[in-house]
Amino acid sequence: MKLFSWRFLRVWQRNRDVFFKLWHSEAPGFLAEPIIILLAMGFGLGAYVGLIDGQKYIEFIAPGIIASYAMFSASFECTYGSFVRMEYQKTYDAIITTPLNVEDIIAGEIFWGATRSLMTGTVILAIAAAFQLVHSPWAALIPIVSLLEGIMFASIAILFTSIVPAIYSFNYYFTLFITPMFFFSGVFFPLSSFPEIVQTLSWIVPLTPVVRLIRALVNGDIQLDLLWSLSLIIVLAAVFFSISMITMRRRLTV
Amino acid sequence: MVTIKTQNLTKKFKDLLAVDDVNLEVEEGECFGLLGPNGAGKTSLIRMITAVSPPTKGDIWVQGNNLRTHSRQVKAILGVVPQLDNLDPDLTVLQNLTTFARYFDIPKDEAHRRSTEILRLFELTNKSNSRIRELSGGMKRRLLLARGLINMPKILILDEPTIGLDPQAKYLVWHKLTELKSQGVTQLLCTQNMEEAATLCDRVAIMHQGKILSLDAPSRLITKYVGNEVWEIELNSEERGKIVEELESHRFDFDDDGSKIHIFHIESDESIRGAVNFPETLRRRPATLEDVFLRLTGRSLSE
Numbered sequence: 286m287k288l289f290s291w292r293f294l295r296v297w298q299r300n301r302d303v304f305f306k307l308w309h310s311e312a313p314g315f316l317a318e319p320i321i322i323l324l325a326m327g328f329g330l331g332a333y334v335g336l337i338d339g340q341k342y343i344e345f346i347a348p349g350i351i352a353s354y355a356m357f358s359a360s361f362e363c364t365y366g367s368f369v370r371m372e373y374q375k376t377y378d379a380i381i382t383t384p385l386n387v388e389d390i391i392a393g394e395i396f397w398g399a400t401r402s403l404m405t406g407t408v409i410l411a412i413a414a415a416f417q418l419v420h421s422p423w424a425a426l427i428p429i430v431s432l433l434e435g436i437m438f439a440s441i442a443i444l445f446t447s448i449v450p451a452i453y454s455f456n457y458y459f460t461l462f463i464t465p466m467f468f469f470s471g472v473f474f475p476l477s478s479f480p481e482i483v484q485t486l487s488w489i490v491p492l493t494p495v496v497r498l499i500r501a502l503v504n505g506d507i508q509l510d511l512l513w514s515l516s517l518i519i520v521l522a523a524v525f526f527s528i529s530m531i532t533m534r535r536r537l538t539v
Numbered sequence: 540m541v542t543i544k545t546q547n548l549t550k551k552f553k554d555l556l557a558v559d560d561v562n563l564e565v566e567e568g569e570c571f572g573l574l575g576p577n578g579a580g581k582t583s584l585i586r587m588i589t590a591v592s593p594p595t596k597g598d599i600w601v602q603g604n605n606l607r608t609h610s611r612q613v614k615a616i617l618g619v620v621p622q623l624d625n626l627d628p629d630l631t632v633l634q635n636l637t638t639f640a641r642y643f644d645i646p647k648d649e650a651h652r653r654s655t656e657i658l659r660l661f662e663l664t665n666k667s668n669s670r671i672r673e674l675s676g677g678m679k680r681r682l683l684l685a686r687g688l689i690n691m692p693k694i695l696i697l698d699e700p701t702i703g704l705d706p707q708a709k710y711l712v713w714h715k716l717t718e719l720k721s722q723g724v725t726q727l728l729c730t731q732n733m734e735e736a737a738t739l740c741d742r743v744a745i746m747h748q749g750k751i752l753s754l755d756a757p758s759r760l761i762t763k764y765v766g767n768e769v770w771e772i773e774l775n776s777e778e779r780g781k782i783v784e785e786l787e788s789h790r791f792d793f794d795d796d797g798s799k800i801h802i803f804h805i806e807s808d809e810s811i812r813g814a815v816n817f818p819e820t821l822r823r824r825p826a827t828l829e830d831v832f833l834r835l836t837g838r839s840l841s842e
Contacts, residue, residue, distance in 0.1 A: 295642050302638065303629040375625035382589050382619040383642035383690075384611045538592055539552075 289392035296393025315405045319354040347418040348500035349472030355406035359398040359435040363442035395439040402435025421505025440525035447532040466492040542567040547597035557583040559749035570726040572740035580749040618692030622699045633667040643690040677708035733829040747836045765826040766804035
């Protein structure tokens with residue numbers, strides 16, 4: 286594996302410029318949808334759901350919504366977004382003839398995807414706070430967690446992007462990986478309500494530690510075993526980041 | 540002085556030898572043409588020289604830097620004009636240039652100054668704020684060339700820079716390339732347009748099936764492979780057999796492509812008229828690089 290250099294920043298800047306030019310077309314996805322889900326599920330379904338761990342339903346799901354939509358942001362950015370840049374717009378082909386190398390481009394894409402997670406996570410956190418769903422100053426650390434989460438999911442997404450033959454393949458990614466995580470990582474229901482086998486599975490999918498960490502920060506429920514969740518995120522991020530560098534180099538430099 | 544040098548350069552794909560042991564030396568300040576039919580290996584060669592694709596075997600040096608170890612330094616002095624449009628459709632015309640300048644670490648003010656200047660040179664100023672999809676094919680090509688100049692490259696690598704252009708746009712591009720050459724910019728020009736190669740290039744290499752078949756100044760290639768003048772005869776099959784026989788028996792250098800007979804290396808009118816009884820359909824024309832190309836790479840489709 287070759288290392289990336291600070292030049293990744295150039296790709297990050299390019300994506301940032303494009304995003305802020307077109308952000309209004311992205312807003313429904315990263316802004317409106319989570320608010321709708323939070324309010325619809327929280328107030329609608331919440332009216333029929335008893336207290337969970339002494340919390341109202343909307344309070345229970347708010348941290349999970351932050352984690353999930355941060356995940357969606359990085360995932361969409363580094364699957365459909367990156368694939369379109371790579372295959373349809375040939376943006377990578379153009380950049381690769383400048384002093385940037387493949388690794389710089391991919392690191393730029395991943396860090397941009399992570400920045401999307403950071404922005405989404407922070408915005409939803411602010412909205413949740415406005416609805417008085419945030420109960421602890423520890424929540425100030427959530428943007429950092431969203432960023433780490435973003436690096437992890439962007440890396441996994443880029444890895445998948447580096448091996449897919451066509452853009453339709455992302456249906457598998459979302460239907461079989463992202464959406465199940467949305468439902469089985471403790472976002473909407475406590476993990477303890479699932480059968481044993483689902484509980485075991487949910488502990489190895491990457492969204493679970495993020496939900497747990499963010500929920501603890503929102504509630505100020507700080508325990509030592511959160512370090513385990515944090516380490517898991519960091520290790521998964523590092524592993525997938527490294528592998529995606531290798532698989533992308535293989536795809537791009539034939 | 541040699542500015543691009545390749546040694547035993549080889550590119551192998553699964554079951555295809557795209558570039559086969561190529562040794563090239565491009566001199567500083569020259570326009571070096573790379574000609575060849577589709578699938579000859581030109582694009583693979585260009586991709587290796589621009590550090591996009593790693594060689595299977597062999598080495599490349601650009602201004603003394605080995606590409607394997609100094610690809611960033613080399614790419615910083617290259618301007619690359621690709622065959623396919625890879626302009627950034629998410630950005631405006633001007634932003635395409637300023638963003639590209641940023642990849643080369645050109646400071647913001649300087650990038651803006653250069654970009655507006657280059658747009659003016661390529662007559663694209665009034666399109667500065669247009670989206671890429673609003674540009675015509677000719678404008679996109681001009682912008683691609685403009686973008687390739689943003690880092691003021693010492694070496695310009697052009698892959699079919701005038702393909703699909705109308706004559707006006709083509710001449711504008713040729714004019715710019717000639718100007719750049721007079722400013723000392725080395726050019727490696729990949730083309731299938733023989734007129735382009737003959738007009739712009741100091742030397743051309745004719746490539747076929749991954750190998751360089753011949754390399755020289757266009758005029759010398761013409762003299763060597765076809766002579767100064769070509770005679771063409773169009774015949775029905777009966778007459779054809781007779782003429783071909785006569786040409787063969789007098790050891791004239793000719794090609795029979797099935798519809799026309801082309802006769803090359805004609806030393807004098809008398810020598811040939813004395814030997815062969817030509818019909819009225821004889822046509823005489825000056826020899827071109829295209830004759831050389833077809834003689835060397837064959838008349839059949841190569842892929």
